[in-house]
Amino acid sequence: MSSCPICECSASVNEFGRWGRRLRVSCPRCGDFIITDWVIYLLTNNSSINALWRPKLSHWIRKKQLAGEEVKIDSNNYESILNEATLPSAMEQSDNLILWLGSALKRSEEIIDINPNYIAAVIGATDEKGVEYIASHLVEQRLIKYSMREKTSNREANLTSVGLTLDGWGKYKELKQGGRAIGFGVKPEQ
Numbered sequence: 233m234s235s236c237p238i239c240e241c242s243a244s245v246n247e248f249g250r251w252g253r254r255l256r257v258s259c260p261r262c263g264d265f266i267i268t269d270w271v272i273y274l275l276t277n278n279s280s281i282n283a284l285w286r287p288k289l290s291h292w293i294r295k296k297q298l299a300g301e302e303v304k305i306d307s308n309n310y311e312s313i314l315n316e317a318t319l320p321s322a323m324e325q326s327d328n329l330i331l332w333l334g335s336a337l338k339r340s341e342e343i344i345d346i347n348p349n350y351i352a353a354v355i356g357a358t359d360e361k362g363v364e365y366i367a368s369h370l371v372e373q374r375l376i377k378y379s380m381r382e383k384t385s386n387r388e389a390n391l392t393s394v395g396l397t398l399d400g401w402g403k404y405k406e407l408k409q410g411g412r413a414i415g416f417g418v419k420p421e422q
């Protein structure tokens with residue numbers, strides 16, 4: 233396993249391409265994408281790029297993944313992607329978590345075990361702490377169920393168990409009716 237050039241999580245990274253090295257990345261946080269070596273060099277060596285470029289790009293890539301789009305980042309498009317990639321406000325992240333859960337759960341009572349880094353990319357949080365912050369508020373509002381799952385070994389990734397309460401499903405319905413979405417079904421706010 234190597235690490236994802238965007239979010240630095242452990243990921244599968246394969247080189248290919250004859251003209252300029254390209255990497256095919258399969259990351260548990262960002263998802264699948266292709267990026268050129270040159271863009272990675274530009275991103276990691278340009279001090280004028282916003283310090284939050286990693287979580288911003290991770291969220292951008294994950295949104296495209298959820299919309300079923302193939303993501304290829306090269307020197308022609310990386311600047312416009314950087315301009316487009318933003319992290320949503322805490323309130324939007326909170327709505328994103330409800331929206332994602334509503335679309336990901338197959339049954340009302342289902343609880344899924346998932347890597348919090350994946351949730352960070354989906355909702356647009358900076359990291360696991362950001363996810364905890366949003367989740368703890370939603371637990372206080374009794375909209376979601378959320379708990380860290382016990383690790384059986386140190387090498388295992390952190391997992392959280394997460395589901396929606398009945399009120400959470402009500403909130404999901406409300407958000408959907410209001411036309412909210414995060415790249416999986418509802419249009420993002422303009």
Ligand SMILES: [Zn+2]
Nearest residue numbers: 236239259262
């Ligand atoms: Zn990643």
